[in-house]
Amino acid sequence: MDARTRINAEYLMPTSSDASLASRNFHSRINCQDCAISELCLPVALLESEIEHLDSIIKRNRPLQKGEHLYRAGDGLQCVYAVRTGTLKTYTLNNEGTEQITGFYLPGEVVGLDGLHEHTHPSFAVALETTMICSIPFHQLEELAGIIPNLRMQLLKIMSREIQSDQELFQLTKKNAEERLAAFLVNLSTRYAKRGLSAQNFILPMSRGDIGNYLGLTIETVSRLFTRYQKADLIDTKGREIHLKDMKSLSQLAGTNCHSSV
Amino acid sequence: MDARTRINAEYLMPTSSDASLASRNFHSRINCQDCAISELCLPVALLESEIEHLDSIIKRNRPLQKGEHLYRAGDGLQCVYAVRTGTLKTYTLNNEGTEQITGFYLPGEVVGLDGLHEHTHPSFAVALETTMICSIPFHQLEELAGIIPNLRMQLLKIMSREIQSDQELFQLTKKNAEERLAAFLVNLSTRYAKRGLSAQNFILPMSRGDIGNYLGLTIETVSRLFTRYQKADLIDTKGREIHLKDMKSLSQLAGTNCHSSV
DNA sequence: CGGAATCTTGATTAGGTTCAAGATGAGTGG
DNA sequence: CCACTCATCTTGAACCTAATCAAGATTCCG
Numbered sequence: 001m002d003a004r005t006r007i008n009a010e011y012l013m014p015t016s017s018d019a020s021l022a023s024r025n026f027h028s029r030i031n032c033q034d035c036a037i038s039e040l041c042l043p044v045a046l047l048e049s050e051i052e053h054l055d056s057i058i059k060r061n062r063p064l065q066k067g068e069h070l071y072r073a074g075d076g077l078q079c080v081y082a083v084r085t086g087t088l089k090t091y092t093l094n095n096e097g098t099e100q101i102t103g104f105y106l107p108g109e110v111v112g113l114d115g116l117h118e119h120t121h122p123s124f125a126v127a128l129e130t131t132m133i134c135s136i137p138f139h140q141l142e143e144l145a146g147i148i149p150n151l152r153m154q155l156l157k158i159m160s161r162e163i164q165s166d167q168e169l170f171q172l173t174k175k176n177a178e179e180r181l182a183a184f185l186v187n188l189s190t191r192y193a194k195r196g197l198s199a200q201n202f203i204l205p206m207s208r209g210d211i212g213n214y215l216g217l218t219i220e221t222v223s224r225l226f227t228r229y230q231k232a233d234l235i236d237t238k239g240r241e242i243h244l245k246d247m248k249s250l251s252q253l254a255g256t257n258c259h260s261s262v
Numbered sequence: 263m264d265a266r267t268r269i270n271a272e273y274l275m276p277t278s279s280d281a282s283l284a285s286r287n288f289h290s291r292i293n294c295q296d297c298a299i300s301e302l303c304l305p306v307a308l309l310e311s312e313i314e315h316l317d318s319i320i321k322r323n324r325p326l327q328k329g330e331h332l333y334r335a336g337d338g339l340q341c342v343y344a345v346r347t348g349t350l351k352t353y354t355l356n357n358e359g360t361e362q363i364t365g366f367y368l369p370g371e372v373v374g375l376d377g378l379h380e381h382t383h384p385s386f387a388v389a390l391e392t393t394m395i396c397s398i399p400f401h402q403l404e405e406l407a408g409i410i411p412n413l414r415m416q417l418l419k420i421m422s423r424e425i426q427s428d429q430e431l432f433q434l435t436k437k438n439a440e441e442r443l444a445a446f447l448v449n450l451s452t453r454y455a456k457r458g459l460s461a462q463n464f465i466l467p468m469s470r471g472d473i474g475n476y477l478g479l480t481i482e483t484v485s486r487l488f489t490r491y492q493k494a495d496l497i498d499t500k501g502r503e504i505h506l507k508d509m510k511s512l513s514q515l516a517g518t519n520c521h522s523s524v
Numbered sequence: 525c526g527g528a529a530t531c532t533t534g535a536t537t538a539g540g541t542t543c544a545a546g547a548t549g550a551g552t553g554g
Numbered sequence: 555c556c557a558c559t560c561a562t563c564t565t566g567a568a569c570c571t572a573a574t575c576a577a578g579a580t581t582c583c584g
Binding site: 071092094100102103114115117122134152153154156157160161162163166167170171172174175213215244252 | 265354356360365369377380385407417420421422424425431433434442477478
Binding site for chain 4: 430470481482486488501
């Protein structure tokens with residue numbers, strides 16, 4: 001049940017006449033050199049030639065459709081993955097077999113870094129919408145990190161950032177429902193802004209249920225909070241569209257950490 | 263018997279007459295080669311000569327006394343630190359300036375890995391008891407990781423494990439008080455067992471207040487849970503001494519993850 | 525258009541916090 | 555060794571937030 005073989009097996013060529021597209025790279029024109037989000041991703045601080053080297057080990061398959069899995073818990077870990085476009089969610093299953101969402105991943109973010117140490121994915125990763133992925137064979141990445149100091153440093157930085165943001169996430173246990181959802185929205189907003197998108201207006205790629213699951217709240221509470229925020233003129237929502245009207249108050253509600261530089 | 267007496271047996275306070283001990287290595291005889299917990303720490307899988315190389319960049323100062331800080335939020339990040347003996351807690355301050363505990367660190371565990379990416383510690387680290395630390399200059403470690411593939415891999419593994427355990431920690435948001443405390447105790451137990459200590463009997467290095475803060479519960483709730491567990495014959499406690507009588511039920515309560523290999 | 529999934533809103537309940545008061549324990553000095 | 559203090563811990567009662575149960579409303583999609 002390897003992710004890659006699944007992808008290849010399910011792969012449908014865009015035009016039956018062009019067989020070459022079925023080969024290693026789905027879009028041969030896509031590469032790190034031209035990628036809009038390389039600034040957020042692994043190639044940061046690399047020289048042109050180093051980026052080419054990195055790019056040469058990266059595989060790009062056809063996009064994942066909504067609901068398709070990138071990998072599953074228990075799968076062997078061959079690759080780590082960078083989101084190119086779209087959104088992933090990662091989750092585990094608890095004793096009762098219910099989903100426990102552990103994270104949402106936006107373009108430029110790297111998933112699969114948990115589980116390096118045991119060569120096995122401890123969680124599931126699934127697309128919330130049509131999502132394009134760069135697959136980076138971990139073994140080759142790790143070797144390359146031995147050769148390219150900047151890449152080694154960037155890999156450490158990405159992991160360090162993940163550790164920090166996971167610890168910030170954990171601070172949610174100390175917050176009430178109102179604060180949790182505010183923190184979630186502010187966090188998403190910040191991440192969209194980094195990607196050159198609007199910090200005020202975006203479309204939530206996940207359902208209310210997903211948000212609730214992630215934050216440890218029920219779907220009813222999330223729904224009620226959205227209406228409460230709306231009445232307080234903090235936000236404006238229609239379905240998954242959201243407009244953050246009062247970022248300052250939301251941030252304050254979120255109780256952003258004093259020493260958080262994010 | 264307990265961790266603290268073990269430490270006292272190993273450690274003798276410096277006499278004020280011997281100033282030389284205050285220099286680079288407090289105990290010149292302490293090194294990675296002979297360290298009991300090297301198996302849990304950075305030297306895993308290194309050759310003898312590689313361990314010597316690693317050891318040569320590590321600094322060991324006098325022990326931290328209870329309440330002494332190893333670093334503070336905002337401090338520049340020169341080193342990452344491995345706990346040799348004792349216990350650290352890490353915390354941040356929220357808007358209101360109240361402490362938010364983010365983690366407890368036992369011997370062999372590495373702290374300071376958050377904040378690599380911005381060369382600044384995002385949190386505080388303070389000793390909960392007399393604690394000996396190995397300071398590892400990050401720049402040198404990173405360079406060494408370029409030369410020694412096994413060290414590079416071990417560093418990645420340590421960070422990967424931290425990411426995974428932080429994500430498991432985050433699952434506490436989905437648990438109620440009873441489950442949270444059980445998860446906490448089982449987690450501590452597992453970590454002590456890995457260190458060759460008893461999984462059933464140990465002394466909690468932190469106060470009820472610290473536990474509550476960490477888990478997002480009030481001290482009263484923690485206290486009530488301890489008595490409830492005791493009445494249910496799950497544990498036996500007297501102050502900070504704790505005996506886990508029914509590990510199976512506790513683990514079940516904790517709701518350990520299906521795919522968790524820890 | 526119709527059925528399913530998702531979302532909203534209301535009423536009730538329960539788990540955990542808050543407020544309050546004692547109890548226990550560790551550390552200090554006489 | 556005891557008395558005293560301060561910090562930590564325990565227990566009780568009242569309150570409140572968020573979960574649960576329940577019923578509609580809305581949106582999505584074939």
